Amino acid sequence: MESMPSDTLSPWWGPVDLDLNTAACWNVGPTTLWAYRTPQDWRILYSSTGDAMQHDSSVETPLGVDRWEEMEAQAQADTAFTLHRHTFRSTPTTLDIQPVSADRSIVVRPEHPLSIPPGEEVTLYLSLPLWIRVVAGTTALEEVPSHRPSDTWFGPSTQEGELCYATKTAGRLRLTNLPLRPHRSVTPLRIRNDAPDSLPLERIHVPAPYLALYAADGEDAPTHLWTQALTLTRDKGGVITEVRIRTGPPRDLEDAVRIQEPRREIKSGLVLNTFRAIEGLLGTA
Amino acid sequence: MEQAWSFIEQLAADEEVIAAVRAALKIGIGFLVARLASHAVSRMFATQTTAHQEILARRVTFYLILGVFCASALSELGFDLGILLGAAGILTVALGFASQTSASNVISGLFLLGEKPFEVGDVIRVGTTTGEVLSVDLLSVKLRTFDNLFVRLPNETMIKSEIVNLQRFPIRRYDLQVGVAYKEDMRAVRDALSEVAEQHPLCLEEPAPMVLFQGYGESSLNFQFSVWASQENYMDVRNSIPAEVKEAFDARGIEIPFPHRTLVPASSGAPFSIQSAHDTADSA
Numbered sequence: 001m002e003s004m005p006s007d008t009l010s011p012w013w014g015p016v017d018l019d020l021n022t023a024a025c026w027n028v029g030p031t032t033l034w035a036y037r038t039p040q041d042w043r044i045l046y047s048s049t050g051d052a053m054q055h056d057s058s059v060e061t062p063l064g065v066d067r068w069e070e071m072e073a074q075a076q077a078d079t080a081f082t083l084h085r086h087t088f089r090s091t092p093t094t095l096d097i098q099p100v101s102a103d104r105s106i107v108v109r110p111e112h113p114l115s116i117p118p119g120e121e122v123t124l125y126l127s128l129p130l131w132i133r134v135v136a137g138t139t140a141l142e143e144v145p146s147h148r149p150s151d152t153w154f155g156p157s158t159q160e161g162e163l164c165y166a167t168k169t170a171g172r173l174r175l176t177n178l179p180l181r182p183h184r185s186v187t188p189l190r191i192r193n194d195a196p197d198s199l200p201l202e203r204i205h206v207p208a209p210y211l212a213l214y215a216a217d218g219e220d221a222p223t224h225l226w227t228q229a230l231t232l233t234r235d236k237g238g239v240i241t242e243v244r245i246r247t248g249p250p251r252d253l254e255d256a257v258r259i260q261e262p263r264r265e266i267k268s269g270l271v272l273n274t275f276r277a278i279e280g281l282l283g284t285a
Numbered sequence: 286m287e288q289a290w291s292f293i294e295q296l297a298a299d300e301e302v303i304a305a306v307r308a309a310l311k312i313g314i315g316f317l318v319a320r321l322a323s324h325a326v327s328r329m330f331a332t333q334t335t336a337h338q339e340i341l342a343r344r345v346t347f348y349l350i351l352g353v354f355c356a357s358a359l360s361e362l363g364f365d366l367g368i369l370l371g372a373a374g375i376l377t378v379a380l381g382f383a384s385q386t387s388a389s390n391v392i393s394g395l396f397l398l399g400e401k402p403f404e405v406g407d408v409i410r411v412g413t414t415t416g417e418v419l420s421v422d423l424l425s426v427k428l429r430t431f432d433n434l435f436v437r438l439p440n441e442t443m444i445k446s447e448i449v450n451l452q453r454f455p456i457r458r459y460d461l462q463v464g465v466a467y468k469e470d471m472r473a474v475r476d477a478l479s480e481v482a483e484q485h486p487l488c489l490e491e492p493a494p495m496v497l498f499q500g501y502g503e504s505s506l507n508f509q510f511s512v513w514a515s516q517e518n519y520m521d522v523r524n525s526i527p528a529e530v531k532e533a534f535d536a537r538g539i540e541i542p543f544p545h546r547t548l549v550p551a552s553s554g555a556p557f558s559i560q561s562a563h564d565t566a567d568s569a
Binding site for chain 2: 107109148149150151152153154158159161163166203
């Protein structure tokens with residue numbers, strides 16, 4: 001079967017029907033994912049270049065058995081590839097590729113020191129890596145990060161805290177300046193500082209597993225993904241009193257479509273607690 | 286036969302025998318009830334607590350119920366519990382002298398349970414033994430070492446020894462001692478090490494990795510490279526970091542030296558005369 005690079009399949013997520021003994025390939029940023037269907041198993045192969053600066057995405061389907069065998073041989077010789085087989089009595093025809101938020105919270109550090117003067121309110125646009133979930137029928141087969149961020153620790157001490165992923169932000173304040181990358185989502189974070197002193201933002205803890213994903217079409221840009229927006233308010237006493245996850249799509253994109261539910265449900269007080277650590281870390285407590 | 290029958294009839298009529306049978310039954314039932322209750326408690330606690338707390342709850346339930354039934358059985362036999370408890374005090378002193386080690390282990394075990402320096406499932410190091418805690422018992426702590434050996438450590442030893450709990454905190458630091466040749470630029474070494482940590486996804490960004498200069502060694506400039514990792518990834522980091530440091534040094538041409546020795550004869554201070562194998566062959 002001829003391989004057919006299908007740019008029309010942009011965005012990279014969505015269901016793909018595959019005949020028996022055919023494969024498909026998804027390039028999502030630095031990660032390449034292959035799926036091959038036999039009567040009895042789905043074979044999922046993936047690798048990452050580790051190059052965070054690789055932003056392209058494409059989907060190729062269907063690919064013939066010869067292309068798959070070539071890839072499988074390459075995977076056996078190269079430890080950078082991971083191959084998993086998922087056996088079924090009879091394999092479902094459709095493979096659904098879904099974007100999901102990270103499985104742990106993400107700590108975002110501005111590339112340059114950033115502070116918010118008293119009485120100011122700003123919206124920062126944070127770019128966060130996405131995970132690729134492979135679903136066959138109703139079963140989730142794999143979850144692969146589009147880019148594996150480094151681990152980090154977020155907490156007041158080495159004894160208490162939470163293991164998170166680390167990423168950096170350029171701290172963009174205008175939506176038009178934001179590069180829209182298909183393998184990352186954008187999280188709008190509005191911060192209001194009512195305290196009489198500046199709020200230095202050294203690190204921001206984003207509770208990614210609690211955020212739903214929205215897909216939005218830009219004017220000239222391809223479809224891209226957003227998470228629910230976050231709002232952070234610091235009161236006159238210098239204490240962060242209110243942290244809110246906005247229900248519904250971000251304010252800038254009212255007609256965005258909700259395509260993925262959060263991994264975890266918010267328990268009362270949880271979000272406030274996760275942000276409480278910021279106060280200690282920022283020295284605003 | 287008739288004699289035996291009449292003997293049994295006599296026994297059955299004897300109140301003391303009846304009381305003894307009742308007491309035995311009570312202990313038997315008590316044992317059963319204690320067992321069932323402790324299993325139920327164990328199941329109830331299993332999902333909500335750690336293995337350590339679950340074992341503790343099971344034991345307390347078992348001995349408490351068995352104790353109540355035993356006390357009831359003793360009173361059935363006509364023992365006055367008040368007097369018995371008084372006698373137990375004297376008995377304890379006597380037993381204490383007779384079995385000092387066991388008693389000391391029991392008391393140490395109680396302190397260990399109270400102090401909780403580790404829990405069942407933790408990996409600890411006691412002296413030269415490192416292993417996973419299987420159970421904290423009345424007399425001893427049982428460990429499984431990583432080469433799958435069973436180690437029994439008396440509680441008394443545990444109380445006296447330095448115990449290192451390797452899994453108490455969620456993150457851990459790995460320190461790699463590395464030396465580079467004297468000709469190398471120390472800043473370049475620092476940069477190379479920092480880059481290794483930055484590019485390793487399992488090394489935590491915070492707490493930040495550290496490069497400490499340890500001093501001028503015999504043959505090398507000594508550094509300590511410290512990186513943090515989560516408990517579950519610690520072994521991966523420990524295994525991969527040395528290889529990546531070596532690769533980074535090789536890529537930059539930074540030399541990891543081996544010790545250099547200069548040998549000088551003590552008597553004359555003159556250098557050794559060296560004869561090459563080639564010369565030896567010529568002379569032969």
